Amino acid sequence: MFLFFVLLSIFSRPPSFAQDISGETVFRAYQHTYPGLVSGLSFQKGDWTVRAGNETWYWAGGRLLPSSLRGEEEHWSAHHFELYPETVPSPEDYSSRFIESLRDSGGAEARLSRDDQHRGFQAVLYGGLTRREIESNIVRMNFLGKSINVHRTITENLKRIDGEIRKIAAGTNATAAGAAETAAFIASIGQIGGYNWREIRGSRRLSYHRWGLAVDIQPADTGGKAVYWLWEQRRNSLWMLIPPERRWQPPSGVIRAFENEGFFWGGKWHLFDNMHFEYRPELHEIKRLMAAPGLVIQGENRPGRPDLQEGQDLHHIFPNRTAPPPRPRKGRPAPRGR
Numbered sequence: 129m130f131l132f133f134v135l136l137s138i139f140s141r142p143p144s145f146a147q148d149i150s151g152e153t154v155f156r157a158y159q160h161t162y163p164g165l166v167s168g169l170s171f172q173k174g175d176w177t178v179r180a181g182n183e184t185w186y187w188a189g190g191r192l193l194p195s196s197l198r199g200e201e202e203h204w205s206a207h208h209f210e211l212y213p214e215t216v217p218s219p220e221d222y223s224s225r226f227i228e229s230l231r232d233s234g235g236a237e238a239r240l241s242r243d244d245q246h247r248g249f250q251a252v253l254y255g256g257l258t259r260r261e262i263e264s265n266i267v268r269m270n271f272l273g274k275s276i277n278v279h280r281t282i283t284e285n286l287k288r289i290d291g292e293i294r295k296i297a298a299g300t301n302a303t304a305a306g307a308a309e310t311a312a313f314i315a316s317i318g319q320i321g322g323y324n325w326r327e328i329r330g331s332r333r334l335s336y337h338r339w340g341l342a343v344d345i346q347p348a349d350t351g352g353k354a355v356y357w358l359w360e361q362r363r364n365s366l367w368m369l370i371p372p373e374r375r376w377q378p379p380s381g382v383i384r385a386f387e388n389e390g391f392f393w394g395g396k397w398h399l400f401d402n403m404h405f406e407y408r409p410e411l412h413e414i415k416r417l418m419a420a421p422g423l424v425i426q427g428e429n430r431p432g433r434p435d436l437q438e439g440q441d442l443h444h445i446f447p448n449r450t451a452p453p454p455r456p457r458k459g460r461p462a463p464r465g466r
């Protein structure tokens with residue numbers, strides 16, 4: 129039986145190279161998380177493709193290019209997809225080489241030298257790239273007592289997160305501890321930022337605030353704790369070694385409420401941004417697809433922030449893996465991984 133499924137999984141998939149497999153995983157994740165927009169995953173002319181916005185998109189080594197740009201891959205840099213860590217990386221585990229690489233990736237020169245990614249695929253997902261297009265999708269809503277501007281696609285998620293956090297604070301959520309801590313957290317919020325037409329400071333990379341898909345929850349008083357690596361960098365060259373307990377952070381129930389709705393918390397980046405939550409459901413799904421014991425990335429020699437590192441994709445993270453474990457489906461036993 130087991131052998132049968134191993135053979136099935138080998139012969140039922142198109143010829144695969146490591147790079148194509150990461151393309152398959154990423155596109156599968158997009159299909160799952162944007163079902164109305166991304167569909168038709170298929171292997172064509174030696175590459176993984178999906179349909180989105182009346183266009184066929186090629187994986188193109190992580191570049192996500194429309195079919196019209198086939199063969200022009202070298203003009204574009206790859207997008208980065210990383211597995212969301214379970215816990216905050218521990219600076220105690222950083223090697224001196226890794227500390228150097230974090231210092232380098234945080235340097236002004238490194239941030240300005242990044243080259244361009246093709247953003248057409250994101251434009252389909254998020255409804256445009258120009259300020260006019262993006263702002264046509266921005267709506268105003270109330271969140272944790274503040275009025276914020278965000279992309280219309282995340283308003284329902286934020287409403288559920290708001291409800292969940294208030295339930296924890298009121299102590300009516302039987303599964304969550306920390307009612308008092310969460311109530312104090314809500315009361316301590318100074319401001320909440322959402323949509324903001326800007327780039328990541330000092331970088332040519334785009335911030336998800338630019339799409340209205342990121343939310344910053346800033347405390348009125350940080351209690352002397354670190355919040356954002358870029359602010360710390362000005363006074364402390366070893367900002368990356370600030371232990372997690374000396375960084376301000378929302379209660380764990382708050383972080384979990386965001387994560388359960390497809391958000392990524394910036395406190396788990398090596399370049400920590402503890403007030404930042406970003407809507408990236410595809411990253412959670414990629415992790416689920418790649419799920420296998422011991423494969424969660426933590427404190428390794430790579431910066432934890434996808435927009436501030438050089439060309440890495442899942443192939444580089446999993447050089448020895450030849451195929452991701454297929455997702456279990458109803459009515460048919462899942463083949464075993466490996």
Ligand SMILES: [Zn+2]
Pocket residue numbers: 337342343344401403404405
């Ligand atoms: Zn932010």
